Amino acid sequence: MYSPARNWGPGFIAKLIIMALIDAIGVYGIYSAWTVKAMPIVIVMILLVLVANVVYFARRFVPAKYILPGLIFLFIFQIFVMLYTAYVAFTNYGYGHMIDKDRAIAQMQEYNSQLDPNGPSYQLTMLAKGSDIYFGIVDDGVAKVGTDAVALEPLKGAKVADNKITEAPGYTVLGMGDVASRQKEVTSLRVPVSDDPSDGALGTSNATSAEVYRPVLLYDEAADTLTDTESGTVYTDNSRGNFRAADGSKPPNDVGWRTSVGVANFARLFTDASVAKPFAEVLAWTIAFAFLSVATTFLLGLALALVFNSPRLRGQKFYRVLLILPYAFPGFMSALLWRAMLNTQFGVVNQTLLGGADIMWLQDPWLAKLSVLFVNLWLGYPYMFLVCTGALQAIPSDMMESAKVDGASPWRQFRSITLPLLFIAVAPLLISSFAFNFNNFNLIFMLTGGGPTHGTDPTRPGGTDILISMVYRVAGVDDGNPDYGLATALSIIIFILVGAIAAFSFRQTRKLEEMA
Amino acid sequence: MTTMTSTPPAKAARSGDLNRPPRSKWWREIGWRHIVGIIAIVYAVFPLIFAANIALTPGAGISNTADLFAKVGMGNFEYLFTDPSSFFVRWIVNTLVVGGVTSIGTVLMGAAASYAFSRFRFRGRRFTLSALLVIQMFPQMLAFVAIFLLLTALGEVFPALGMNSLVALICVYLGGALGANTYLMYGFFNTVPKEIDEAAKIDGATHAQIFWTIILRLVAPVLAVAGLLSFISSFSEYIIAKLVLTEAPNYTLAVALYSFVADPMNPHWGWFAAGALIAAIPVLVLFLFLQRYIVSGLTSGAVKG
Amino acid sequence: MKRRVFVFIAAFGLIAALAGCSTSDDTGSPASDPADETTEGSDVATTDDDGAAAADDAGSGCTEEIGKLEMWVDDSRLAALAGVVETFKQEQCVTVNLVRKNFDDLRADFGSQVAAGEGPDITIGANDWLGEFKANGVIAPIDISAVASGLAPAAVAAYTSEGQTYGVPYAMENIGLVRNNALLADTKATTFDELIEEAKATGAKYSVLVQVGDKGDAYHMYPIQSSFGAGMFELSPDGDYTSTLAMAGDPGHAFAEYIAKLGADGVLSVDINDSVAKDQFKAGNAPYVITGPWNTSGDDSFAQAGMDISVLPIPPAGSEPATPFLGVQGFYLSAKSENTLLAQMFLVDYLTRSDVQLELFKVGGRTPASLDAQADPVITGDPIAAGFAEAAADAVVQPSIPAMNQVWTPLGQEEADLISGKASDPAGTWDEMITNIESAIAKSAE
Incomplete structure (x- = not known):
């Protein structure tokens, strides 16, 4: 060595x-x-x-x-x-809870601090002391300076021209170049007009004029509370990512934040009627759909692979290339194409192929299930065809030769040599194909949207809803008010389910392998 | 090692052709296969005729299934190649680069891992194998939050790995290289008799030499299949691609095609279908090219020469 | 007016300083009279009254870029904005990087990316995204008081929530009744029933195409719904939408029974979805379709197919006017933008210009929000635009409150079920739907 x-x-x-x-x-x-x-x-x-x-x-x-x-x-x-x-999955990430707490507080204050349409407007000079930005204005001929922590106060010795401060002792007048690099700081600065918060604060949206804004919400850092300066209501952190008043009411322009909610999302599996009630029914169809999809695509793929595996067949290449065509086409396009083709009144399947039939391919619960499987067969057999074609080549030909010499019939050769060997090679792929179809959201979503539905009751799943598409609906992901925490938690439960099924089947195939 | 080729057994079978079997035998053995082939092709191609109709008929929509090819025009193809807002050639190149690099990377990494799983016995082998199977079942649909975060962070360190980068997209795809492909290849590696390695080892070959010069050659068909599958899946993947590639010139074909029909108020089915038809060509060409390897199979190898 | 003047000075001051001045303290000294220089420099034609903020080196190009903005736009409107981006660059030395996004992805991507601290400074977007963006804290208020009087009040109102404006509107859109003049030259019908009769008399395959689809389409069905007095939400005293449904009870039942009847008669069908409706109308198989400007102009549109069409108000089916929803298109400012001053300037002083909005009119056919643009011959002389405007006479702004998200899916589904006949008891299933929506709203409002 x-x-x-x-x-x-x-x-x-x-x-x-x-x-x-x-x-x-x-x-x-x-x-x-x-x-x-x-x-x-x-x-x-x-x-x-x-x-x-x-x-x-x-x-x-x-x-x-x-x-x-x-x-x-x-x-x-x-x-x-x-x-x-x-x-x-352990957070409330989703609609109304997308950002962190500091940002949520700042955002609520910004949303509630409104320009006073009747208030005065001042020519503004941007000043700086240390790293802090100050507003400088001229109010009734008096130069005043202030920043967020220091209310406006008169400044002696300031030079004023045209109601605008031009020089302020102790402060640097900021050039616009400086302002440009601190734009967000400038526009979010609120300078209290006086020590009484209800007098409002100055703010600017353009760095050259300041107007009075009335902040309605004040944040008390020490107490971690928001106070409505108009009504006096105090809102406290409810530890679920929101500020709430004692009576549960929301602050105006409420913004929540991302926070941990423990296992609450997982508990929804048992407590939320729109998940818990239909779960068993949907699980049964999901397993049936995934299993039948694998079985049909595998059988067709294998059959075609066997048929075109004959070395003496002319045009073998031609057949093979055309057969994988469905696979060379973007999958979501195919699903949409099929949806149009299966339309009851206008689809080519009813109109042309069946001579004007009136079959409700996608509206009848059972036909819709059949249609989903049929379309998935079309989409999925080329993969199995490719894998089986490859796998057939890998079977040592001497084994086939010796079987032939033994006088075994072609069917026997296939049953006792080809199939077991092929199965060992592709079994894990069948398992992952099962798992893929278990979560085949795209097909269901593009073809039927989970439908046909049973009215508007959220606890009744659609006829072709699989677990993942049900989760999406329940968690509001396709309605525009997503609860990603819930969706993730439920999809992790699905993952555990399918993972367990897969691990179990994998163990079985390994036994098979050891037997062979 | 290259001298290990021998007469392929298949050739022996082929020489039987010279005997010119009678017609009935031809039907029994070969002829029916053509019938099956024709039926299968009709099944495979029939929906795509409607795609072709959409692509070639000016102004046709996805629901216009009457009057197939009533009038034919190349307007949709012209748009793809001449309109300034279409980067079609660039999209093809992007897609080929992403698909090509991903499939080569996937094949190399997957083959190496399969070799290890198949030929070595080490601690954690079974666990890793099972884990690989289970990990790839994790629903990817909700991963967008994490992928976005990861690429944004990586982009600050390696700009090439940030958002809107083809390299980053390839890396995300390569993250899945050990998934299904390892299994596909692992099964095949197991069918290559261990005696071959052992013989080579006695001849003084290292494990690296055995892997690169003997095993890879023997499993060429499965490498071709795995490469093709990986190429196709990265070729048609659009959820992650859409997330990562944020600017039009960087799109892959799947993302670009999707963008044609993404606006439900104003979908451009014609451009879409025309693009999809062209997009299918590289896949078919690659398949034609790889078929040689897929089909040549172990029969030309040295399994039991 | 007072504030308007300040904005101009502000814009000028900022630019003069950013563009040319290199010494640090000279901006503090009183500049020469801004007005003089402004007029000198305005060699770029603008329709704003005093040339806004053209700096004196405008047109001749900037030697130094002083800022960069990123803006998301969908494919179809990208080209129409290239002009104003160039003007902004010439006048203000600020580059706006237009990033092309799919319209469908804008909303979700903007939401999640800004939440993650990334994303653009500005995005194009519809007014009904406002509730969600605000609840998620991803947009910043925009001070449009300087230009608000020049914009259609309804458009501004659509981007206003509890007293603050969060978007700059550029156009309004609504659906109307589109007629194929080759099949029918005159419309006398004053009710929806008469309209169907009139259409049937032409002998065309279909009478009035309304897109429904398997999942229903509550947006396109709303004019019929509202004509029965079944509005979406109750209004608060100051005119904001509340989250109390307004479509419960008798008006809702009457609407449910009406569309169930139209479904049974074959006028409405769940087989007619968006693409079927468009394709059948284009094929000349129906004299009427209810649709919006996105199908009348632009690529693949009726206009491009060379059809002779008119746009009319939708006649009511019930006793009240048929009011479509008024959607408003505009621009949002990201809460994480670091360039708030430049972005505000671009949004308020540039994107509200009538020439910019007229340019955008060409790609989508939506009526501009700018009153100057609305008065422009391009708009007043366009019968299609005029038709949609007339159809919008009674239109109500599409609700942007979060509760709206709980309504679309169940309402659409109920309509589809009524039309397909699956919901055999219209009043009963309608009540059931109301209960389901109300509990969903209550649940999401916790």
């Missing part, structure tokens, strides 16, 4: 060059992540570089040398995404 690590062959040199590149990129990444203070990225990058060097330069870890590249991509772009998505 010798190791390439000791042998300066071309393989080793190639490895050195690649590793040098990876290390260079890694070091650059660490450095540049450091400069933007992205600490998680720094840590992950350091780990990755270390692991890569250990794995590829140590003589142990041979399997890791082969798995690592794929694993790195898997960890960053799938496992991280999964974990983060799982985290969302």
Whole structure:
């Protein structure tokens, strides 16, 4: 035994060059992540570089040398995404709860601080002291200065021209260039007119004139409360991402924030009638749909693969290319095309193929189920055809030859040699195809939208609703008021379900494999 | 190792052609296959005729199924290639780059992992295999929040990996490289007899040499299948692509085609269908090209020469 | 007027300073009379009364870019905005990067990206997104008091919520009755029933096409619904929508029974969806279709197909006027924009200009919000635009309150079920729908 690590062959040199590149990129990444203070990225990058060097330069870890590249991509772009998505399931992220608390408070104050249409307007001079921005105005000939924490107060010694401050002792007059780099700070600044908040505050939308805004909501940082200065109502954090008054009423222009809600979203599976009630019914159809989709596409794909596997068949290439056509076409286009084709009055299936029939392909619950399966067969058989065509080639031909010599009939050859071997190769693919169809939202959404529905009762699912499309409807994702926390929590439950089914089936296929 | 080819058994079978089987035998063995083929093609192609109708008939909508090809015009194709707001050629190039790099990366990483799973016994092997199967079942539809966050953060460190970058999109796709493809390939690697590796090992080959020069050659058909599948899936994927690619010139074909019909008030089915027909060509060409490898199969290899 | 003057000075001051001045403190000194320089520099034609804020190096190009804005626009309107972006660049040395988005993605992407601290400074958008954007805290109020008097009051009102304006409107859109003049040259009908009779008399395959689809279409059905006095929401004393449904009870029942009858008669059908309605009307199979300006002008439109059409008000089916929803298109300012001053200037001083809005009129046929633009011969001389405007005479602004999101799906579904005959008891299923919507609204308002 010798190791390439000791042998300066071309393989080793190639490895050195690649590793040098990876290390260079890694070091650059660490450095540049450091400069933007992205600490998680720094840590992950350091780990990755270390692991890569250990794995590829140590003589142990041979399997890791082969798995690592794929694993790195898997960890960053799938496992991280999964974990983060799982985290969302424990929050109230969704409609009205999209931003963090500080932003929500600032936003509510901005929305409630309204321009007083009858108030005065002042020529504004932007001033700075230290890092703070100040407003400078001339009120009745008196120069006044203030900022958010300091109400307007007269400033002595200021130079004024045309009702506008031109020089202010102790302050720097800001050039517009300075203002341009701090635009958001300028437009969100509110300078109290006096110590009485009900007098309002000055604000600007253009940096050259200031008007009176009346802030209705004041935030008390120490008490973590919002106070309505007009009605005196005090709103407190209800720990579910909103400020609420004692009687439960909302502050005006309410904005909520993202916060953790524990397992509340998962509990909705049991408490929310629109999920809990139809769950079993929808689960049964989802399993049936996924299973039948795999069975039909696999059988058709396999049958076609067998038919065109004969080396003596002329035009083999031609057939094969045309057969994968449905697969070469964007899937959502096909679903929309089929929907138009299955329209009762105007679709080509009823109109042309069936001579003006009146079959409600997509409106009758059972026919709609059939249509979904039929369209999915059209969409999905080329995949199985390709996989089976490939798999048939992999069956060692000597096994077939010896079977032939033994005088086995073609059917027997197929049953006892081809099928079991093929099955071992494709069983995991059938399982993942099952899982894919279990969550085949796109097809259902584009073709039937889950329908036909049973009236407007949200607890009655549509005739072709599968679990994931039901979740989408219940969580309001397609109505424009999404509750992503709920949708994610429910889809994680679906993931656990389908994962369990898959793991179980996988175990079964492994037994099969061991038997073979 | 290259000398390990031998006469393919298939050739022996083919030489039987010279005997010119009688007509009835031809029907029994071959002829019916043509019948099945024709029926299957009608089934496969029939809906696409309507797509062609939409593409070729000026002003046709998706619901206009009467009067097929009543008048034919190339206006939709002209739009794609000549209108300044259409970057059709660029979209094709983008798509080919994304599909090509993704499929090559997927095949290499998937094959390497399958080799490890198939040939080595190590701690955590079974767990990793099962985990791979289960992870790919995670519903991707809600992942957009995380992907957006991840790419925005990465973009600050590596601008090439930020939003609106084809490289970033490829990386996200490569994150799924170990999914289904590992299984597809793993099954095939297992069908390659271990005796071959062992013989090579005795000859003094390293594991790397065995992998690169022997095994990969033997599993060429499955590499072709996996490559094609991966190419097609990245070619037609649009949910993640739509999220990552924010500016029109960077679109892949799927995103661009989707954008034609995205406005429900004003969908351009004609442009869409014309684009989709053209978009199918690279897939078909690639399939034609790869068919050689897919079909040549292990029969030309050295399995039991 | 007082504020208007200030804005001009403001705009000038900012630009003069940003564009040319390099020393740090000279902006503090009183500038020479701004008015002089403004008029000198306005070699770019603007319809605003005093040339707004053209800096003196306008036209000759800027030596230095002083700012950058990012703006999201959908495909169809992108080209129409290129002109004003160029003007803004010439006059203010600010580049606006127009990013092309799918119209369908704008709403969700803007919401999630701004929430994540990213996204553009400005996006194009419809007024009914306002409730959602505000509840999510992703938009900032815009001070449009300087130009509000030059815009249609209904358009401004559509972007106003509890006293603050959150968007700059550019156009209004509504559906109307579109007639194929080749099949029928004159409309005498004053009720919807008469209209159907009149249409049937032409012998065309269909009479009045209204898009329904499997899931219903509450927007296109609303004129019929409202003519029975079944409005969407009750109004508060100051004219805002409340979240109390206004379509319960007898008016709603009458509407439900009416469309169930039209469904049974084959006038309305769930098989007629958006694309079927458009394609059948284009094929000359119906004298009437109820649709909006997006189908009358632009690519793939009736106009492009060379049809001779007229647009009319929709005759009522019940005893009250048939009022379509008035949708308003405009621009929102991101709450996370760091360029609020420049963005405000672009939004308020540029995008409200009549020439800009007329340019946008060409791509979509929507009536401009600018009163000057509305008075322009381009609009007044356009019979289609005039037809839609006439159809909008009684139109009500489409609600943008969050509760509206709870209504579209069940209302549409109920209508589809009534039309297909699946809901055999119109009044009963209508009441059931009201209960379902009310509990959904209550649940979401927690």
